[in-house]
Amino acid sequence: MSMPLDAEESRSDDALLALYGQGDRLAARVLALRLTPVALRVAQRMLGDPAEAEDVAQEAMLRLWRAAPGWQPGAAKVTTWLYRVVVNLATDRLRRRRTVALDDAPEPEDGRPGALAGLIEADRAAALQAALMVLPERQREAVVLRHLEGLANPEIAAVMGVGIEAVESLVARGKRGLVTALAARRGELGYDGD
Amino acid sequence: MTGTEMERDDTTLADFFVAARRAAPAPSEALMARILDDAEAAMPRGADGRARPGPDPRRRGPLAWFGAFGGWGGVGGLATATLAGLWFGYAGLGDPVSLAASVSAALTGGGEAAETTDLLPGGETVALVAGWEG
Numbered sequence: 585m586s587m588p589l590d591a592e593e594s595r596s597d598d599a600l601l602a603l604y605g606q607g608d609r610l611a612a613r614v615l616a617l618r619l620t621p622v623a624l625r626v627a628q629r630m631l632g633d634p635a636e637a638e639d640v641a642q643e644a645m646l647r648l649w650r651a652a653p654g655w656q657p658g659a660a661k662v663t664t665w666l667y668r669v670v671v672n673l674a675t676d677r678l679r680r681r682r683t684v685a686l687d688d689a690p691e692p693e694d695g696r697p698g699a700l701a702g703l704i705e706a707d708r709a710a711a712l713q714a715a716l717m718v719l720p721e722r723q724r725e726a727v728v729l730r731h732l733e734g735l736a737n738p739e740i741a742a743v744m745g746v747g748i749e750a751v752e753s754l755v756a757r758g759k760r761g762l763v764t765a766l767a768a769r770r771g772e773l774g775y776d777g778d
Numbered sequence: 779m780t781g782t783e784m785e786r787d788d789t790t791l792a793d794f795f796v797a798a799r800r801a802a803p804a805p806s807e808a809l810m811a812r813i814l815d816d817a818e819a820a821m822p823r824g825a826d827g828r829a830r831p832g833p834d835p836r837r838r839g840p841l842a843w844f845g846a847f848g849g850w851g852g853v854g855g856l857a858t859a860t861l862a863g864l865w866f867g868y869a870g871l872g873d874p875v876s877l878a879a880s881v882s883a884a885l886t887g888g889g890e891a892a893e894t895t896d897l898l899p900g901g902e903t904v905a906l907v908a909g910w911e912g
Binding site for chain 2: 604605606607609612613615616617620621624625628629634637638641642645646649650652653705706708709710711712713715731732756759760762763766
């Protein structure tokens with residue numbers, strides 16, 4: 585039943601899921617390698633906690649395996665479905681815990697802003713993550729999907745179950761919130777801001 | 779929010795988004811192993827002969843009775859018991875009253891009863907049934 589790895593890697597998510605449903609272990613492996621990073625990225629950005637993000641990614645992938653037998657090819661993109669599951673699982677967890685304040689985010693290592701370009705970049709990534717965590721959840725979802733995952737607004741609308749105009753509004757307000765949250769640290773993070 | 783404000787936000791955030799994309803987490807080997815274990819466990823039953831679990835003993839079809847009786851040994855014992863039952867019935871030993879009376883008479887030396895007690899009446903027929911002759 586299994587095809588050579590090269591052949592499997594060239595298949596669509598839909599086709600691989602159908603093959604997995606027929607008992608193809610290699611298809612499962614290719615799907616896992618392809619989709620787990622996606623699930624983990626979104627979970628991490630929604631939750632800001634690596635351990636919880638792993639749990640969410642694993643649970644989302646488990647739901648994908650279980651959905652395989654009844655999957656309707658062409659009815660929905662596998663990635664759109666997966667984004668939706670991850671976002672919902674992450675939202676459930678967020679509702680069970682308090683929001684982390686921006687001030688709780690890790691500080692740059694030794695207070696040497698601008699010392700090394702790489703360090704600045706790492707600091708910026710950490711600062712953005714901290715700023716994401718203070719956004720309202722829906723704004724965070726929209727910004728993550730639009731600007732970090734690179735989804736188009738119609739797909740974001742499908743993931744979030746809202747209209748495209750609502751997505752545009754959520755993204756715009758989310759970015760405004762990020763700028764506000766980051767402004768206090770603009771000096772140490774090496775950007776001019778306004 | 780004006781278009782100018784939005785453009786300014788985009789400019790401000792552009793480097794942060796780039797940095798965040800580059801810092802995206804990668805799945806650990808342990809996580810991948812757990813996910814593949816889940817895939818194996820959730821693989822639809824019957825789709826892969828090697829992954830298919832053993833059949834439910836309650837749904838193994840018309841020969842399910844064979845295993846239920848313990849295989850060849852169990853069925854052999856059942857056949858022996860069946861033949862023994864046939865013999866008891868044919869020989870008239872199935873009547874506990876007459877059998878008890880006959881045995882009692884034999885044990886107590888009770889005259890005629892002892893003479894007529896035959897614990898293997900019709901033995902030649904039993905032998906036929908059991909295939910001991912011919």
